[in-house]
Amino acid sequence: MPTSMPCPSIRIPIELLTQSSFAQFGTVIENPAHSNAPRSQRLPPPDAVSANQGTALKFLDVAHMSNLYNLAPSKKPARAVMNMFVCAPRDLRPHEPSESMPSSWGDIDFDDDDDYGDGDRQLFDVQILERHPFTTQTFIPMGLSQTDRHTQYLVIVAPTLPASASRRNTGRPPPYPTPNIKKQKSIKDIFARARPSPFTNEAAPPPGTFSRLHPSQRPKGPGLPDLKNLRAFVATGNQAVTYGAGTWHAPMVVVGDRPVDFVVVQFANGVGIEDCQEITLVPDKDAEEGIAIQVDSDSAGRVLVKAGVRSVKAKL
Template sequence: MPTSMPCPSMRIPIELLTQASFFQFGTVIENPAHSQAPPSLQSPRPEAVSANQGTALKFLDVTHMTNLYGLAPSKKPARAVMNMFVCAPRDLRPHEPSESMPSSWGDIDFDEDDDGDGDRQLFDVKILERHPFTSQTFIPMGLSQTDRHTQYLVIVAPTLPASASQRRTGRAPPYPTPGVKKQKSIKDIFARARPSPFTNEATPPPSIFTKLHPSQRPKGPGLPDLKNLRAFVATGNQAVTYGAGTWHAPMAVIGDRPIDFVVVQFANDVRIEDCQEIEIIPDKNADEGMVVSVDTYPSGRVLVKAGSDPLKSKL
């Protein structure tokens, strides 16, 4: 049974999935030529080289695969694994007016009807999970970029500081217990002095994690920051990598049919180190909890209601 966390009533608008908007959470993998983002918001193209006797263009390092299992308490080595998830469309409930508090997009009017002929539905976020020591890449199969009747949502949240997490639940965050620290030797103690007696450096060397992409760095033991929950809609030509430790909802398919995802990650088969879950439960004063507002046009296109002005458009 996962740890639970109380939450207020809050409705989250949908954003277009771009590398610029998803930067802190991970990587969006797509052919730059097919990007839906306007040129001003597109990230620099990855390095490309000619391949296959000149018949292909090879983009290099399109995502960040991270293995942080060396930090795990068990110290059990991890291996690269590739699984397949066949994800059925989620049940959505009809739109109804709500007294939800504003999300980080406080200027969105969720009760304003953008198109009377479209569908206005709601997706309840009931659980979030994270993989603290590995990235996780979801690659959709058989979903066309032009398919407007089946898409998937990418729902993520930043990580709270550990101290704030404990105050919000009255118990320690759901994270592996750190190992007992060894008593430091005299040499270790003196090595922290500045300047160091063992080197000519006046400051300690930078952490190896500072060289990593922000989404690759360890997130710490904190709970999800629900007030800054974000929801994105992806097209069929986009794959997504969640950075190690990124809180996210299980994959949410919306539309007419299932989507097959190939999922690439590392794992060491220690359950709490491979995956941690937290149940999102409305608090006693909340009527519905965390909800993503899913508005679509008759064609099935999802209405993007949040983001920079150029992105407030239909897919």
């Protein structure tokens, strides 16, 4: 049984998936020429070179992949794996008026009918979150067009709480141990910290291993998910997404008419608790419903963006 934690009653609006809005959680992989983000919100495109005898443009290093299994308690090495997930559309429940509001978007009126006209209004209940503490995980959709009006997928993520806050939230220690990193205490290592070092010509200490990593690649720690800052993004068929190592996220959520095939790339060492950690969300006894994603769609079936970039009446 996965570990459980109490959750408040919160409704989360949907945001447009862009690299700038998703940066703390991972990487969005897309052709910069087809990005939905406003030009003012776009990050510089990856470096590109000509390829295939001049018939292709090759973008370099489009995702930050991490293998941090050297930090895993078992020390068992990992290998790169590629799997396929065939994800069926999720069951949504009808919208019901509620007084619950997301903490970070408290100015949104979820019950304002003017925002979606003749469309539909439904809810998706978030009941479980997972993370892969020592590896990135990339989801690449296949056969889903950017212009598909009837099927999209949601990317639901949450920051990680400090271990001390996690203990307060559950009344028990964090469910997963922090890796023990041995500190070198040799005389040589002590003198090596002096600058200038007697062993090198460096005038400043070398950067730490983690400081050289992209922020989404760095270990997130053993804490539980920060549910009050959970976020939901809607992706188009021309976007793949890489979750940073240790990022809490919901299993893939397809909304619409048909299943979506995803090729999934990650590292794994076969130790269950090190490859994937899950936590179930149990509504507080006084909570109205728990955590729900507000899924509004227009008359053509396309999901409406209700927060952040191109919000409220914007359509993908």
